[in-house]
Amino acid sequence: MSKPQIFKTPSEMNAWSKAALRDGHAVGLVPTMGALHDGHRSLIERARTENDRIVVSVFVNPTQFGPNEDFHNYPRTFDKDLKVCAATNVDALFAPETKDMYGAHARTWVDVGGLSDTLCGLSRPGHFRGVCTVVAKLFNIVRPDRAYFGRKDAQQLRILQAMTRDLNFGIEIVPCDIVREKDGVALSSRNKHLSPEQRKQARSLSRALEHCRQRVAAGERDAMKLVGEMTEAIQKQPDAEIDYIQMVDADTLKELEKLKGSVLVALAVNIGKTRLIDNMELNV
Amino acid sequence: MSKPQIFKTPSEMNAWSKAALRDGHAVGLVPTMGALHDGHRSLIERARTENDRIVVSVFVNPTQFGPNEDFHNYPRTFDKDLKVCAATNVDALFAPETKDMYGAHARTWVDVGGLSDTLCGLSRPGHFRGVCTVVAKLFNIVRPDRAYFGRKDAQQLRILQAMTRDLNFGIEIVPCDIVREKDGVALSSRNKHLSPEQRKQARSLSRALEHCRQRVAAGERDAMKLVGEMTEAIQKQPDAEIDYIQMVDADTLKELEKLKGSVLVALAVNIGKTRLIDNMELNV
Numbered sequence: 001m002s003k004p005q006i007f008k009t010p011s012e013m014n015a016w017s018k019a020a021l022r023d024g025h026a027v028g029l030v031p032t033m034g035a036l037h038d039g040h041r042s043l044i045e046r047a048r049t050e051n052d053r054i055v056v057s058v059f060v061n062p063t064q065f066g067p068n069e070d071f072h073n074y075p076r077t078f079d080k081d082l083k084v085c086a087a088t089n090v091d092a093l094f095a096p097e098t099k100d101m102y103g104a105h106a107r108t109w110v111d112v113g114g115l116s117d118t119l120c121g122l123s124r125p126g127h128f129r130g131v132c133t134v135v136a137k138l139f140n141i142v143r144p145d146r147a148y149f150g151r152k153d154a155q156q157l158r159i160l161q162a163m164t165r166d167l168n169f170g171i172e173i174v175p176c177d178i179v180r181e182k183d184g185v186a187l188s189s190r191n192k193h194l195s196p197e198q199r200k201q202a203r204s205l206s207r208a209l210e211h212c213r214q215r216v217a218a219g220e221r222d223a224m225k226l227v228g229e230m231t232e233a234i235q236k237q238p239d240a241e242i243d244y245i246q247m248v249d250a251d252t253l254k255e256l257e258k259l260k261g262s263v264l265v266a267l268a269v270n271i272g273k274t275r276l277i278d279n280m281e282l283n284v
Numbered sequence: 285m286s287k288p289q290i291f292k293t294p295s296e297m298n299a300w301s302k303a304a305l306r307d308g309h310a311v312g313l314v315p316t317m318g319a320l321h322d323g324h325r326s327l328i329e330r331a332r333t334e335n336d337r338i339v340v341s342v343f344v345n346p347t348q349f350g351p352n353e354d355f356h357n358y359p360r361t362f363d364k365d366l367k368v369c370a371a372t373n374v375d376a377l378f379a380p381e382t383k384d385m386y387g388a389h390a391r392t393w394v395d396v397g398g399l400s401d402t403l404c405g406l407s408r409p410g411h412f413r414g415v416c417t418v419v420a421k422l423f424n425i426v427r428p429d430r431a432y433f434g435r436k437d438a439q440q441l442r443i444l445q446a447m448t449r450d451l452n453f454g455i456e457i458v459p460c461d462i463v464r465e466k467d468g469v470a471l472s473s474r475n476k477h478l479s480p481e482q483r484k485q486a487r488s489l490s491r492a493l494e495h496c497r498q499r500v501a502a503g504e505r506d507a508m509k510l511v512g513e514m515t516e517a518i519q520k521q522p523d524a525e526i527d528y529i530q531m532v533d534a535d536t537l538k539e540l541e542k543l544k545g546s547v548l549v550a551l552a553v554n555i556g557k558t559r560l561i562d563n564m565e566l567n568v
Binding site: 010014021022024103105106107108109110111112113114115132133136137140141162163165166167168169170 | 294298305306308389391392393394396397398399416417420425446449450451452453454
């Protein structure tokens with residue numbers, strides 16, 4: 001256990017990375033918005049096994065939040081995050097302020113077409129543009145060999161894979177499995193916002209996915225039928241409001257009528273004011 | 285004089301660049317669409333004085349041409365370009381094919397807002413999005429310390445400066461002065477398309493700029509008046525059709541009514557079917 005070096009500005013972070021590169025070190029980047037939980041920890045531990053140096057970035061990126069979303073309310077727990085990074089032997093913690101990431105005249109956007117206008121992209125217009133832009137910036141600042149992203153953000157993962165390939169970043173995107181609580185709820189920084197009663201209701205997401213998995217294992221292939229059953233189960237929760245439940249092709253994110261091949265079952269549900277997402281991949 | 289190494293794929297080019305970087309060499313990139321002339325040559329020579337290794341890219345980028353523009357007709361003179369690169373001691377010539385730069389599923393765009401929707405951006409929608417996207421790709425493939433661009437493409441230069449800053453590329457953009465023929469015509473690969481008679485008419489662009497410079501030196505500050513005089517002079521040419529003549533703030537590209545501070549006088553004129561641009565900067 002050793003405290004990471006903390007960098008507050010892109011130029012300081014970049015200087016460290018350049019030196020690591022010159023010394024022939026492989027660098028792994030774990031981009032986060034902080035409020036680190038065991039899901040992030042699993043990304044860091046995976047990165048630790050595959051690289052010589054690990055950078056964790058903690059930046060609540062304003063450009064990926066809509067005007068009515070929870071940017072100001074997003075959990076910020078820097079001291080705790082620092083402890084997690086120390087416990088996992090992170091080498092460098094990049095924690096810039098907004099003003100150092102976005103100058104007054106910032107006007108450049110990175111956009112991935114086709115994959116961004118479905119699922120979360122529909123209810124969060126501009127969200128993935130903000131994600132791509134900040135990740136492109138982080139990639140240039142840190143110049144990692146590998147970058148680690150969770151499968152919980154399934155659409156984000158695919159969009160960032162496309163961006164990395166299309167813009168020739170030369171960075172390996174490493175997808176990491178969803179980490180769940182014992183009762184099946186996927187770890188999320190936003191789970192903090194749930195009341196104890198809402199936390200119970202949140203189980204309905206992973207349970208609906210599990211129900212779907214069993215139904216598919218038993219031979220069901222009709223997407224509308226499966227979505228209907230999942231909808232019914234989740235709607236029983238008094239505070240649940242479904243944003244979407246969809247069965248899409250895992251590569252193209254195009255909606256499926258009949259389940260076939262590599263399928264992503266994805267859902268987004270508001271529990272009270274807290275928006276939760278979850279998903280699973282099936283090979284049908 | 286030594287023949288450059290030629291690379292046809294992004295991965296080959298990138299491997300060379302990574303090795304140069306590891307060896308501690310400073311790399312200069314001169315991105316071009318080929319049909320190299322003395323303007324390009326001046327960029328290469330400037331790069332030669334400031335870097336250990338020089339990369340010239342030759343790629344006629346389809347995504348920066350509109351459907352009715354001259355992509356198919358754009359001059360391609362690879363053997364001659366190779367000689368220019370050999371004569372100027374270029375180390376690496378990157379000449380990819382379209383299929384190796386844009387995969388079948390390419391869907392990512394880099395866009396600079398605010399600076400792209402004026403001057404050439406108005407008559408060439410999508411042009412600067414294509415330029416930014418391909419330059420971002422080249423930057424990632426070559427990872428140069430410095431990149432060299434001509435001032436003739438004044439709007440492109442400012443847009444790429446903004447992109448490089450906003451996305452934290454950490455690359456120095458080096459603007460290089462316009463190179464002109466003896467009669468004042470700015471060098472351009474497209475000049476090849478002009479008939480001898482049209483080539484004479486092309487002089488009207490730089491002459492109008494020179495007229496403007498003298499009028500401003502004599503105290504004129506009224507943009508509309510100056511544009512009117514330039515318009516009148518150019519319109520006398522039988523094959524000339526003006527796209528725009530504008531006086532804008534050299535940083536923001538916002539149109540000016542009264543000339544003040546750092547001013548960019550920019551114009552685009554079709555001579556027959558050939559679109560020519562030219563400009564000058566004035567400190568008023």
